[in-house]
């Protein structure tokens with residue numbers, strides 16, 4: 044790596060371009076060196092520039108042209124790329140808090156391209172620090188873990204949107220709601236949060252049965268279906284079969300989680316329970 048931290052980023056873009064990888068990404072202003080006079084939010088407000096205003100700089104690093112564009116949305120957004128720049132400027136629909144309505148603002152090509160590949164404006168916003176896991180810690184590995192969680196969740200959300208688009212089904216959850224939903228699901232593992240319409244499947248019935256008091260002996264779904272060490276054992280007492288809808292009694296139970304299940308001439312609840 045380059046010793047001068049200010050040169051690391053342009054060098055990386057140039058290196059990737061030489062390897063045939065065109066890149067585009069948001070950049071931290073401080074990472075671009077002092078030669079680039081990028082106006083601060085103060086300057087922009089002082090000059091009363093309109094929302095949508097943009098400026099472009101082109102630099103050459105190791106024979107690669109690197110374009111840097113500053114776009115003034117609500118705050119300045121800075122992106123660098125080895126293949127796309129300011130032109131051609133199109134418009135983007137943005138909500139104006141002051142006017143309380145949607146307005147058209149100028150939007151440079153680099154932003155359009157970024158959003159195309161990053162799944163929409165929300166993604167860019169998220170990179171500006173929205174909905175990031177904010178837990179102050181000095182332990183670097185925890186920061187890394189939180190960052191990976193954030194990235195994973197954003198990718199999951201983008202997939203969710205993409206699947207919705209492909210199947211023409213609505214995807215009402217915004218990134219924030221989606222994250223909340225995932226968190227809730229993980230905390231309440233096994234609880235059916237999205238009540239499916241129509242007749243619940245047997246799997247759902249096992250899941251809901253699991254949640255009733257006094258039946259906490261039923262294993263979580265992932266354990267039930269893991270096909271590992273579910274050996275049948277013979278018990279001392281005849282017990283009610285725990286398979287939903289089965290009224291039978293049985294001596295047999297699954298050793299892994301001690302769940303009574305019948306297996307006889309008529310029923311094979313033992314098998315059904317595990318698949």
Ligand SMILES: [Zn+2]
Pocket residue numbers: 267273274297298299300302317
């Ligand atoms: Zn089992």
Ligand SMILES: [Zn+2]
Pocket residue numbers: 284285286289290291304305306310312
């Ligand atoms: Zn049974």
